[in-house]
Amino acid sequence: MGKFSGPQFHRLLRERGLKSTRQREQIVRVFMESGSHLSVEELYQRVRQKDPRIGYATVYRTLKLMAESGWASSRRFRDRLALFEHQSAGEHHDHLICLLCGKIVEFESERIEELQSRVARRQGFRIFDHKLELYGHCPACIPKEKGGGSEKRGKSEHGKTL
Amino acid sequence: MGKFSGPQFHRLLRERGLKSTRQREQIVRVFMESGSHLSVEELYQRVRQKDPRIGYATVYRTLKLMAESGWASSRRFRDRLALFEHQSAGEHHDHLICLLCGKIVEFESERIEELQSRVARRQGFRIFDHKLELYGHCPACIPKEKGGGSEKRGKSEHGKTL
DNA sequence: TTCAATGCAAATCTTTTGCAATGGG
DNA sequence: CCCATTGCAAAAGATTTGCATTGAA
Numbered sequence: 269m270g271k272f273s274g275p276q277f278h279r280l281l282r283e284r285g286l287k288s289t290r291q292r293e294q295i296v297r298v299f300m301e302s303g304s305h306l307s308v309e310e311l312y313q314r315v316r317q318k319d320p321r322i323g324y325a326t327v328y329r330t331l332k333l334m335a336e337s338g339w340a341s342s343r344r345f346r347d348r349l350a351l352f353e354h355q356s357a358g359e360h361h362d363h364l365i366c367l368l369c370g371k372i373v374e375f376e377s378e379r380i381e382e383l384q385s386r387v388a389r390r391q392g393f394r395i396f397d398h399k400l401e402l403y404g405h406c407p408a409c410i411p412k413e414k415g416g417g418s419e420k421r422g423k424s425e426h427g428k429t430l
Numbered sequence: 431m432g433k434f435s436g437p438q439f440h441r442l443l444r445e446r447g448l449k450s451t452r453q454r455e456q457i458v459r460v461f462m463e464s465g466s467h468l469s470v471e472e473l474y475q476r477v478r479q480k481d482p483r484i485g486y487a488t489v490y491r492t493l494k495l496m497a498e499s500g501w502a503s504s505r506r507f508r509d510r511l512a513l514f515e516h517q518s519a520g521e522h523h524d525h526l527i528c529l530l531c532g533k534i535v536e537f538e539s540e541r542i543e544e545l546q547s548r549v550a551r552r553q554g555f556r557i558f559d560h561k562l563e564l565y566g567h568c569p570a571c572i573p574k575e576k577g578g579g580s581e582k583r584g585k586s587e588h589g590k591t592l
Numbered sequence: 593t594t595c596a597a598t599g600c601a602a603a604t605c606t607t608t609t610g611c612a613a614t615g616g617g
Numbered sequence: 618c619c620c621a622t623t624g625c626a627a628a629a630g631a632t633t634t635g636c637a638t639t640g641a642a
Contacts, residue, residue, distance in 0.1 A: 392569035407554035
């Protein structure tokens with residue numbers, strides 16, 4: 269799936285018999301220019317700065333379009349939805365996530381990606397993106413595992429969103 | 431982290447200074463007895479059959495508690511929230527997901543899990559669970575990639591939820 | 593007794609949809 | 618022209634929260 273680009277998006281639309289509109293191009297451009305971990309709200313705001321008449325629904329609809337092509341994917345980090353760009357250089361799609369404090373450490377493992385490709389190939393899938401998340405407790409929180417019930421917690425009843 | 435059990439949950443609560451209530455025990459029991467991929471709604475309904483006065487909020491609050499301990503985790507498959515039990519035998523946490531038709535193929539790779547542990551260890555994390563998803567197009571949908579824009583789609587405007 | 597936990601309903605968020613107006617091919 | 622796309626507002630869901638009450642320790 270090469271690098272994402274305007275013309276390529278245009279081509280994709282044509283191939284699928286969809287129309288290329290000012291809104292779609294604008295949304296895709298802003299999305300691609302932004303770093304990863306962009307929330308829908310943030311994307312909407314940025315797009316709005318360039319074209320104030322674009323609606324929230326259109327952003328969602330366009331995002332879906334991109335997701336179907338593997339150019340955007342969504343995930344929840346703690347309690348907010350974040351988007352990230354597909355395949356762009358330097359992107360990390362792998363995370364170690366602490367279930368207690370929410371800390372996120374990014375990592376990358378070429379070996380793992382190799383194995384992933386192998387699995388996909390064996391199943392006949394054409395893979396565009398992947399998501400790998402390891403959940404547990406970070407070094408700082410491990411001590412809190414036992415007997416840590418008395419310290420004050422934030423305003424929310426529990427530290428982490430389901 | 432071993433297998434999840436009632437007494438163990440009770441111990442966890444005590445360790446964190448939390449109370450062991452009839453509701454919490456009921457919810458945890460039903461959750462553990464059910465297979466994986468249980469939605470919050472389904473869990474609520476099942477718990478309700480045993481104890482009709484339990485509220486939805488309590489189910490959410492208890493799930494959060496379990497999530498913090500790595501005993502439950504949530505994920506979205508297409509458009510619905512699904513929960514799954516931690517570490518139970520035969521569970522697959524790895525998926526190949528087709529972005530066009532939504533097909534999901536489960537797989538397991540011991541080699542990948544080994545590498546995951548290695549990464550976690552290196553960072554000092556204690557891992558309870560993981561989630562690996564590969565996104566792309568399945569064998570059946572690859573032909574649809576080009577010129578497939580004219581076939582009828584379901585009632586939703588796009589085939590897949592963001 | 594004390595304060596965490598619960599139940600309920602209301603409040604928040606997030607995402608989707610119905611529909612008339614608009615505009616791309 | 619024709620019908621996909623858009624904007625808006627309303628609808629639908631999903632999750633959280635305020636608060637009086639209940640109940641575990």
